Amino acid sequence: MFSLSNKAKQYLLVALKVLILGATFMYIYIKLSKTDASVWGVLVSPFKNSSEILIVNFLAILVLVVANWFLEILKWKVAISHVQQISLKRAAIESLSALTISLTTPNRIGDYGAKAYYYPAETRKQILLLNFLTNGSQMLATCVFGCVGLVYIVLNFDLQLQTTTLLLLVGIAILLAFLGYLFKERQLLIKGFSIANVWRYYGNIKPKIKVEILLFSIIRYVIFSYLFYFLLQLFGAEIPTDQAVFFIFAMYLFVSIIPSIFIFDVVIRGGVAVWLFSLAGVDEIVVLATVLAMWLLNVVLPAICGSYNVARYKPASL
Numbered sequence: 001m002f003s004l005s006n007k008a009k010q011y012l013l014v015a016l017k018v019l020i021l022g023a024t025f026m027y028i029y030i031k032l033s034k035t036d037a038s039v040w041g042v043l044v045s046p047f048k049n050s051s052e053i054l055i056v057n058f059l060a061i062l063v064l065v066v067a068n069w070f071l072e073i074l075k076w077k078v079a080i081s082h083v084q085q086i087s088l089k090r091a092a093i094e095s096l097s098a099l100t101i102s103l104t105t106p107n108r109i110g111d112y113g114a115k116a117y118y119y120p121a122e123t124r125k126q127i128l129l130l131n132f133l134t135n136g137s138q139m140l141a142t143c144v145f146g147c148v149g150l151v152y153i154v155l156n157f158d159l160q161l162q163t164t165t166l167l168l169l170v171g172i173a174i175l176l177a178f179l180g181y182l183f184k185e186r187q188l189l190i191k192g193f194s195i196a197n198v199w200r201y202y203g204n205i206k207p208k209i210k211v212e213i214l215l216f217s218i219i220r221y222v223i224f225s226y227l228f229y230f231l232l233q234l235f236g237a238e239i240p241t242d243q244a245v246f247f248i249f250a251m252y253l254f255v256s257i258i259p260s261i262f263i264f265d266v267v268i269r270g271g272v273a274v275w276l277f278s279l280a281g282v283d284e285i286v287v288l289a290t291v292l293a294m295w296l297l298n299v300v301l302p303a304i305c306g307s308y309n310v311a312r313y314k315p316a317s318l
Contacts, residue, residue, distance in 0.1 A: 042289035046234045057234060064227040065297045069095075071220040075137075076115075078212045079130045082205050083123055094118050096306030103303050111135070129201055133210070137217040139256060145221060146253020152246040157279045224298060225249065231290045237282045244280075251276050269295070 046057060077091035086094075094115050102110035112131050116124040202210075225248050232244060239247070254272045270291045277287045 036288075038285050039288045039292060042235050042285050043293055045236075060230065061227070061297065064223055064230065065301070068220055068223050068227065068298060069302055071216045071223065075134050075213055075216040075220070076131075078209055078216070079134045080127070082130060082209055083119075083126050093309045096302050097309040098306070099299070100303045100306035100310050103299065126201075129198060133202065133205070134213055134217075137210075137214045138220070140214070141217045141221040142252050142256050145225075145249040146256070149246040149249025149251075150253060153250050153276070153279065221252075224294075225252065227297070228290060228294055231293050232282070232286065235286045235289050235293075237277075237286045237290075239277070239280050239282050247276050247280060 046053075073088065073092045073095045076095050077086060077088055080086055080091070097118075098111045098114035101114040105111075112128050115131050116127040119127050225245070228248050229241070229244050232239070237244075251273050254276070255269045258272070270288050273287045273291050274284050278284065
């Protein structure tokens with residue numbers, strides 16, 4: 001069987017790193033270069049005030065961003081403890097590297113393969129399942145809070161959702177549930193994976209681990225939702241707090257369930273946010289500036305940090 005020498009593997013690994021990092025930074029550059037000047041104007045306006053206000057705002061944003069990613073890293077550390085104990089530093093390296101690699105993949109699906117690649121081949125299926133558990137817990141929090149926000153908006157604003165549309169969504173949900181039951185013993189896309197096997201695997205995970213993951217997901221959701229609200233107010237949005245909370249919840253629900261490829265990710269998020277907040281009379285430029293700031297703080301900044309780890313990555317076999 002044909003096999004590559006260690007030297008050839010090293011060259012291929014370097015080429016892959018260059019490709020990943022090149023695609024990542026090109027993606028960031030394209031998104032930033034296409035941002036309207038008026039959005040940039042709103043984005044920097046709060047930081048033209050006195051130095052004291054600038055420091056307070058900067059520290060508040062920094063604390064929220066660090067807390068957001070600390071919880072994500074801690075969540076992964078807790079999840080992977082089902083397989084092996086790792087340090088917080090290693091959990092941070094794996095989480096940030098996975099974000100960098102997944103940035104240019106549809107719906108950030110590259111996150112799964114990136115984390116699995118840090119572990120031996122025989123444990124990678126478990127790593128995929130544990131990663132799905134952490135992401136699924138975050139999605140659960142998003143859906144629960146998002147449904148509350150959506151109900152509030154439907155009852156208090158003209159959302160223009162027709163009865164046929166709602167019935168179609170319910171019908172799709174019932175169909176998916178039926179298909180899940182029908183194929184629960186069938187193989188999924190990966191050999192050895194079936195819905196029943198996956199369910200049994202999750203059943204063997206300690207309840208303490210699952211509760212901690214869900215708790216961290218909820219706290220993280222509250223933190224980045226508050227960060228969005230903080231930035232919205234900072235950029236001059238005039239919307240009552242009790243209204244803003246529900247709109248933010250509904251927005252995150254919509255952007256989470258809409259499939260997207262990386263090229264249109266920020267565009268979709270911005271479009272959904274502008275549409276929703278327009279119901280409350282919030283200026284479009286303010287919303288776009290908030291979405292851009294959230295993307296820079298919670299995606300671009302961690303991805304840049306993760307790029308350092310990607311560049312330094314070296315498999316144990318080399």
